[in-house]
Amino acid sequence: MTGRWSRDELERAHQHFIDTANRCAASGEWRAWADLFTEDALYVEHMFGQFHGRDEILAWISATMAQWPNSAMTSFPHTWCVCDEERGWWICRIENRFRDPGDGSVHQAHNITVLHYAGSMQFSYEEDAYNPANFAPVVTGWLAASRAQGAPAPAPAPAAQPTGEG
Numbered sequence: 001m002t003g004r005w006s007r008d009e010l011e012r013a014h015q016h017f018i019d020t021a022n023r024c025a026a027s028g029e030w031r032a033w034a035d036l037f038t039e040d041a042l043y044v045e046h047m048f049g050q051f052h053g054r055d056e057i058l059a060w061i062s063a064t065m066a067q068w069p070n071s072a073m074t075s076f077p078h079t080w081c082v083c084d085e086e087r088g089w090w091i092c093r094i095e096n097r098f099r100d101p102g103d104g105s106v107h108q109a110h111n112i113t114v115l116h117y118a119g120s121m122q123f124s125y126e127e128d129a130y131n132p133a134n135f136a137p138v139v140t141g142w143l144a145a146s147r148a149q150g151a152p153a154p155a156p157a158p159a160a161q162p163t164g165e166g
Contacts, residue, residue, distance in 0.1 A: 003086040005117060010083055013121050014090055021076050030065060034058035037126070038118050044127040069139050074099040079110065088117035096135070098142045102149030107142035109135045 003010075017036055024033040034054045037043070043051040048064065051057045064070055073096050081092040092115070097108040111130035118124035 003088065005085075005088055005119065007083070007085050010085060010088065010090075010117055013117055013123075014081065014083070014115075016121055017115070017123065018076070018078055022074075025065070025074050025076060028066065028071070030058060030061045034061060036121070036123055038122050038124045041118075041122075041124050041126070043125075046127075046129055047132060069098070069135075069142075072098045072142070077108075090115040090117070098138070101142055101145035102151060103145055105145050107138050107145065109138045 005013075020032050020036055024030045034057045037054050037057055039053055041053060041057065043057045043060075045051070045060070048060065051060050065073070075095075075097045077095045077097060079093045079095055081090055083090050090113075092113045093110050094113050095108040095110050097106065101107070109130070111128045114125070114127045114129075115123050116125035
């Protein structure tokens, strides 16, 4: 079976996804990342719900990533990915990496992301699966490293509320 898209196009779209996510994380402005999705995209986030279309995805990601500790995550390296060339699916292990606390140490926790490519450098589906309990020790370690470097403790954020459909 021949795929709808070439391997080259799938890889370019995936790299564009990675680059855009990292650029948006660094700037705190998520519009370009939301624009990676089709108008009718479905985003499934197991803790926060489902988001339909770019506008819902943008509203959710902007609010979520503006809250601490998410706001301290500044890159999302993909440790490994598998591509189903025939169907346009990507399955990736993505690290949620916190900014350097000042000592060069790396603090990150991973999720598994499933992406469906829709053509024209856009995706029609994303699903993130992770264990939120794995993030607590990462945050604790990052805070300890930051404090050891003299950084003030961040103000606690209000509890995040699910905003999409469950």
